[in-house]
Amino acid sequence: MSNVMKADTLERRFPLLAFEHGCIVSKDADITVAFEVALPEIFTVTAEEYEAVHSSWVKAIKVLPEHSVVCKQDWFTKETYRADYGKDGFLSRSYERHFNERPYLNHRCYLFLTKTTRERNRGKSDFSTLCRSRILPKEITDKETAAHFIEAVEQFERIVNDSGRVSLRRLGRDEIVGTAERRGIIERYLSLAGESGTVVLEDIRLDPAMMRVGNKHVCMYTMSSADVLPGTVGTDMKYGRMSTDRSDCRLSFAAPVGLLLSCNHVYSQYVFIDDARDTLQAMERTSRNLLSLSRYSRANAVNREWTEMFLDEAHTKGFMPVRCHCNVMAWAEDEAELRTAGNDTAGQIAQMGCTPRHNTVDCPTLFWTGIPGNAADFPAEESFHTFLEQAVCLFTAETNYRSSPSPFGIRLSDRRSGVPVHVDISDEPMRRGITTNRNKFVLGPSGSGKSFFTNHLVRNYYEQGAHVLLVDTGNSYQGLCGLINARTRGEDGIYVTYREDDPISFNPFYTDTGEFDVEKRESIKTLILTLWKREDEPPRRSEEVALSGAVNAYIRRITENPQTGDFNGFYEFVRDEYRNIIKEKNVREKDFDIDGFLNVLEPFYRGGDYDFLLNSDKGLDLSSRRFVVFELDNISNNKVLLPVVTLVIMETFVAKMRRLKGVRKMILIEECWKALMSANMSGYILYLFKTVRKYFGEAVVVTQEVDDIISSPIVKEAIINNSDCKILLDQRKYLNKFSQIQQLLGLSDKEKDQILSINQANRPGAPYREVWIGLGGTNSAVYATEVSDEEYLVYTTEETEKAELMRLAGELGGDIEQAVRRLAAQRREAK
Template sequence: MAASKAIDFSRVFPIYKVEHNCIVSMQGDLTVVFKIDHADIFTLGSAEYEAGHHTWVKAIKTLPFGTVLHKQDTFYKKLHRANMDASQSFLTLAGENAFEGRAYLDHTCYLMITKKPEDRRTATSGYSGLMRKSIAPRQTTSPALFADFMEKVGAFERILADSGLVSLRQLTDDELAGTTGKVGIIESYCSLLGTGERPLLRDVHLKDEIRIGENHCQLFSLADVEDLPSFCGSRVNYDRYSTDKSKFSLGFAANLGLLLDCNHQYNQFLFIGDPQKTIKELEAKKLRLHSLSAYSRENAVSRDAVNDFLNEAVAAGRLPIKAHFNVMAWTSDQAELQEIRNKVSSAMAGMDAVARQETDGAAQIWWAGIPGNAADFPVNDTFDTFVEQASCFLNMESNAKSDGTGIRFGDRNFGRPVYVDLFDEPMKTGLVTNRNLFICGGSGAGKSMACNHMLRTLYDEGTHCVTIDIGGSYKGLCDLVGGYYFSYTEENPIRFNPFFIGTDDVLDIEKKESLKTLLLALWKRDGEHFSRSEYVAISGAITLYYEYLAENPSVFPGFNSFYDFLMLEYMQVMENGKVKEKDFDLGNLLYVLNPYYKGGEFDYLLNATENLDLLNERFIVFELDNIRSHEVLFPVVTIIIMEMFISKMRKLKGQRKILAIDEAWVAIAKTGMSHFIKYLFKTVRKFNGIAALITQEVDDLISSPIIKETVINLSDTKILLDMRKFMNKFDKLQETLGLSDKAKALLLSVNKANEKGKNYREVFIDQGGQKLSVYRNELSVAEYLAYTTEESEKLRVMEYAEKYGSMEKGITVLAEELRQKKAQ
């Protein structure tokens, strides 16, 4: 048998030219193309799907008769490319390297609106431009008709853009036709190349199969009413993420979008004709079926269906249109074709539809899918419907978007790294009015991992991080970055030196006020008032003490030398000034402060000689587990921490700083420091600061007025982890957190259907009640080892750190051992 002769593509190619940001076909069809950005998948609620559907219906009805709307969603399998910049920190590089080569589907969507000439012949499978040996261009549209068409397209664009659920951008000539260095959308379609890639010529084979270059393509259509689902809607319940208490919404056509895990293209064609002409044709069809109904029950059923369609079109004022939907999937490996057929069939069955693989008609359908050639679609491969039903089949979702900078999370579908900016961009756009965080999750939900990951990212960006912890969750990270770690043990009790002034610090009014607050707190009991004379006397003592230090540089600043100064120097000052004991009892002050002086019970607390420069240290952790119930130590330590952070807030101008209070807030509130939490959450925004409160006690969350009235109201960003164990008390929790029903559905879906073989926890992030998303918090082995709170793992990390000389080297060796063990 003689081989088929190849056809010169240029002789039958249906596109005439690209001009004025439009595609002009050989038949005189005019096409405007928009690039569409959809909302992130798994972020929309039922009300938003309904609103989106209503918006599409409204927009489509503005288009003139003789218009074809072609929406083309293309999904390419790609591999994530990591940013291995050597200037990045150890853990950042480890995280980037862990995701190198992660497979995901890259999504691009183009919306093409084609206006056919008035006298254009209707295309069929037997009359298509593909069947011709050559095509001569027709006269193009007149300027008046072009202007009228563009006006209608402009109204269509505004309706969609105003919904806020999609954003549109019209493509330029270069993006349509391509350049010498980058393919345009026409070449991208004909060569199966991703947009923006370099041009690559590929043969197109259409005789026995669609084969483009080395890619074998299979086309599956939804074009016969018998194959379509019985019911359709703007959304469906996604059972994988739904619970008994909540229904998780997903777009009706999502199964043919990002949930179909293979290279594929989902084409959606809507043909808007003259409704009166369509109704007239259907009336004739009904009469024809009526006359044949006596010979076949199928004809009677079809007659009744056409009659019902006509009744609804007239009674409800519906816009009748023709529609066609198809999925073209491809692979370079013929052995995978059966797997692709199974995937597409399963996806369509999930919509309650039947997948019909096109064979003889596949070439004409593919040909009509060329951008700008939708008017050449064979009408016999379409079905009659209304615009409301057809719009249900439009893809409504896209991949999770990355902010470029911020905290690295992973998208929910594939685990591809996405960066989430929680602080800067949301403030600029008005999404949030403060940078405060409220973080809540039950035990084992991954709260410590998420908080460590956030603090490490902020630290790498130059933020001053101060953490108050109960439980030792941040020891590994603190050791790794070389920060200050304060904890209390009998052998090594917690030590501070509030009297020490660093090289970049000065004795200003704020420092003096901080010391006065501390000394008065040590002297007076809770609720005991101090007199004006006592306040003035302590203020004077502090001023004279620092003058004394300047004159005696050999004296080391600390509580011991301050106490000595009070006994030896300030006592004489009091006597010379003839200060009466009733106005200021220095003896009583010295007696009460004696436990903090050398030889006293707490002589270690205020006389530290190391870790002194807290103002300039960027990573500080206070682990207070052993003293949280101590009536003396805990209040004093708390005051020192609070005053230290306020000093950072006010003196480190232009620098980001964060105070994270992890579980310690309960003890802090009990010691009368709740006013500080309120002050912090109200004020920190003005100093480029972040206040973060972290808890796992949901009962305390519901009952605490501090949380309900201050923290939640003044935390525009909420990071919530797995709450399913609290499902039975979720109504109160929802009320306290101010969560919408959409937020409830998203939150209860966290960790419900995690990918098998991957070790991660999911987090729900609510920003301003407007941007709601769930992400994976998937960590590299090195990051996990640095953040782990498991006792056995922490001990092993410390063992390796000691053995190999540093935390970084120890974690590197241990991580490699664990990777090799897993690979075996």
């Protein structure tokens, strides 16, 4: 049976003619310039910033000439995350597999600026190119008007880009028309397809009651009259799910039909710039007519009153009258899914305070008008008069989180959809001038996900070539260190801790190269000085000189006659040879009491209580190892061991700083405040935080107690003031103290609101914690720290889970990776 439906080819009806000189030219001689718009990331914009974005749009639109059309088109398409299995590392691949095929709503925003004529701007739906039997291309005769429009477009672009929050990028031919390998936006629109894949143009059924594009069913909801809008509109609104009684999360007024609408849809916003004088004169005539008819109908009197109010606003406040229209076009694969999408769309429009209107009359015409470059074909009866300021309030003003273009960074998750986002919190902020150093301060109470975040951070840094040195007091990094040790066959992943049967042991006189530079010599002097003098007992100048002479003389001895030195050898050298040297120099006992010196150091000499500490025979130079963990939990209360161990730690990192040129270095200090309180250690901390940036390094301090950062002047002055990156986790436990934290850390009200929104609206069924990252006091956002089952087992601090992992690894001959694989598989089966 032959097809009796009215059908035509797309070629015959297609309204566009060419792409020339960077412009789309329609067959009716309309000129369109296309841009891609970069909007701010969602949940990162304040009410004041929304006002600034709104103001920049208004200023930019005012420079366009009469009979111009502004069409802002936001594409929201369902896509799935594609894993990158080419990444190195067992945990990186498990991370990618965990997120593979996770659905999310992709957002692309485009802007089309069109110059048309007065007649075309007032055309009705029955004059659309869709209704013509033939379209005869017209010639652009007024070249001066076209040139003036292009100049105005350049001014428009400059004004928006100068706003600092929104940026425009002009689209080229390939992005609009497409290539053999890539879809253009025109192809995408006519097929309602995503960005990737091959375009197959399908039949389009332009039936107002049931429109279809291929196998996609389409519905359209319009805001085409002032009656469907609320009494007042604004630039932004409060998002209740992430707000508290002490904080405020803001979204744009049109956000409910943007990212908050989870179905496939295109949100189109039109602003028509007519001759303002003609518009106001027409309204004056309408007002007079309504006045004469008001005696016959109360409605005429009310309408006349509204018209007069509009005219008064235009004349007294200088508002620019425009016409406006917005529509949401949603689509789905079947009718049942389309009903759900339609209901969701109507519900989100109602969230804006608008009355949802399912348009089953002009749906095909509005679809045709939405073709990029065809905005001049808009049916005038579907628009309504308003002022420019109110029309721009209907623009969406936020987008998804964007990945950093930097090759270095960490993998976090978008808090809205949960897909991975590449975030650089070290290098890119430095290049852009947002921060002046890479140091980080991390604050999070117990159970907030702090250890998961720091494990994830150091693991990402290590896998990208960084040297990482960790100081811990809770075995938080035992799993990660053990995994690295097993994968490198003991060459890396060094875990240094104190046990009775295997106590911590160092050799301050050992180096891989056998050379002792200035920093190495100074660190040895500081170490011995710490053993010799109490914190409240400063050394005299003569004692410092004598100690320096002893250290240098011993180093000369072991380098001139190649041998391995240790503390026992140094003690014996001072007792025997150096005693004779100072006698020859006539050094008085009151200037340097050598016997008192030896007596104090005797516990660290052979046979003493701590003879194990500084006489290691392992010959291990930690400055060459890329992942080292010092676990101080067992000696955190030992007044003798703790200062010595912390000084060795700092000396190890300083050696890395000095020797490893062009290599990224990180020292992360966890809960070890007692070690930081000593005078010698505080001097190292202050030195580190001020100079580490010069050696391509960063220092990170992690704490969970508010009192620690408030009571410690070392932390307050040396760490907080020299950490341009601040990282906070869930602060609900400290809600009553947060004003004090805000003042101490110098947080703005915007940053406070973001921090207090953490974990307020987490996605159900997804085990993750959110983290706030602030950079330089200007850039900040909340991300999700979600990891795979394998990463969870490596990062976990739960004692029972750690014990089970180590037990299984022991059964497998110490193969931690295989143990992690088995336990992760069991966890997935249980889910």
